[in-house]
Amino acid sequence: MIEEMSATFQELTAMNEELENSYKEIERVNDELESAYLDFSIKLSKVAEGYDENTGNHIDRVGILSAFIAGKMGFSREMVYKIRHYAPLHDIGKIFVDRNILTKNGKLTEEEWEEMKKHTIYGARLIGDKPHFEVARNIALYHHENWDGSGYPYGLKGEEIPIEAAIVHLVDVYDALRSERPYKKAFTHEEAMKIIMEGDRRTKPKHFSPKVLEVFVRCEKTIKKLWKKIYQ
Ligand code: C2E
Numbered sequence: 183m184i185e186e187m188s189a190t191f192q193e194l195t196a197m198n199e200e201l202e203n204s205y206k207e208i209e210r211v212n213d214e215l216e217s218a219y220l221d222f223s224i225k226l227s228k229v230a231e232g233y234d235e236n237t238g239n240h241i242d243r244v245g246i247l248s249a250f251i252a253g254k255m256g257f258s259r260e261m262v263y264k265i266r267h268y269a270p271l272h273d274i275g276k277i278f279v280d281r282n283i284l285t286k287n288g289k290l291t292e293e294e295w296e297e298m299k300k301h302t303i304y305g306a307r308l309i310g311d312k313p314h315f316e317v318a319r320n321i322a323l324y325h326h327e328n329w330d331g332s333g334y335p336y337g338l339k340g341e342e343i344p345i346e347a348a349i350v351h352l353v354d355v356y357d358a359l360r361s362e363r364p365y366k367k368a369f370t371h372e373e374a375m376k377i378i379m380e381g382d383r384r385t386k387p388k389h390f391s392p393k394v395l396e397v398f399v400r401c402e403k404t405i406k407k408l409w410k411k412i413y414q
C-alpha cells in the first residue's frame with residue numbers, strides 16, 4: 183500500500199514538474215510575444231510621429247520621464263513598468279492622421295485640428311480594449327485631457343482622468359516644448375518650465391494634475407538632466 187502510494191506520489195510529482203515546465207514555456211513565449219508586440223508598436227509609433235526623424239527619440243523620452251514621475255509618486259513596480267513601456271505608444275493614433283496635417287509647417291485650420299484631435303480615439307481603437315492593455319489604452323485615449331475639463335477628446339475632469347494619462351500629459355507637453363516641431367522651435371528647460379508653471383496662450387497650469395505638477399516641479403533638476411541625457 184505504502185509503496186503504491188509512493189509510486190503515485192512520484193508520478194504526480196513528475197506530472198507537476200512537467201506542468202510547471204510547460205507553464206514556464208508558455209510564460210516565456212508570452213513574454214516574447216509581448217516584447218515583440220511592444221517592439222512593433224514602438225516602431226509604428228515612430229512612423230506615426232509625422233514620419234519625422236527628429237521626433238523618433240521623443241517616443242523614448244516620454245516613456246523614461248513618465249516612468250520617473252510614476253516612480254516618484256510611489257506607484258507599484260508593475261505600474262511603473264507599464265507606464266515605461268506603454269507611454270511611448272501615446273501618439274500611435276497619429277498613423278491614421280493625414281501626413282500633410284501632421285507635418286504642416288504652421289497653424290492648422292479648424293477642420294485639420296478636428297482631425298488631429300482624433301489621434302487619441304484612433305490610438306485607443308488600435309490598442310483595443312483587452313484588460314491587459316488598459317494602461318496603454320488609457321494613455322493613448324486620455325493624454326490630452328486637462329485637469330480643469332478643457333481637454334479632449336471627452337473633456338474629462340480631475341480624478342476622472344486616469345493618473346497614467348495625467349502623467350504622460352505633462353511629460354508630453356514638456357517634451358514637445360523642448361523639441362523642434364514643424365510648427366515651432368525648441369525651448370530651453372527654463373523656458374519650458376516657465377510655460378508649464380505660469381502658462382501661456384495654449385497651456386495653463388490648471389491643465390495638469392496638481393499632484394503630477396508638484397512632483398514634476400520638485401524634481402525639475404533631475405528631469406532637466408534626464409532629458410539631456412536621453413536627447414539625441
Ligand atoms: P505635439 O507637437 O507632440 O504637442 C504635444 C502637446 O504639447 C500639445 O498638445 C500642446 O499641449 C503642447 N505644445 C506643443 N507645442 C507647444 C507650444 O509651442 N506652446 C505650448 N504652450 N504648448 C505646446 P496639443 O495642442 O493638443 O496638440 C496635439 C498635437 O497636434 C501636437 O503634438 C501636434 O502634432 C499637433 N499640432 C498642434 N498644433 C499644431 C500646429 O499649429 N501645427 C501643426 N502642424 N500641428 C499641430
Ligand code: SIN
Pocket residue numbers: 212216312314
Ligand atoms: C498578452 O496578454 O500578453 C497580450 C496578448 C493579447 O492580448 O494580444
Ligand code: SIN
Pocket residue numbers: 254400401402403404405
Ligand atoms: C524629490 O524627490 O524630491 C526630487 C528629487 C529628484 O529631483 O529626483
Ligand code: FE
Pocket residue numbers: 272273301325326
Ligand atoms: Fe498626442
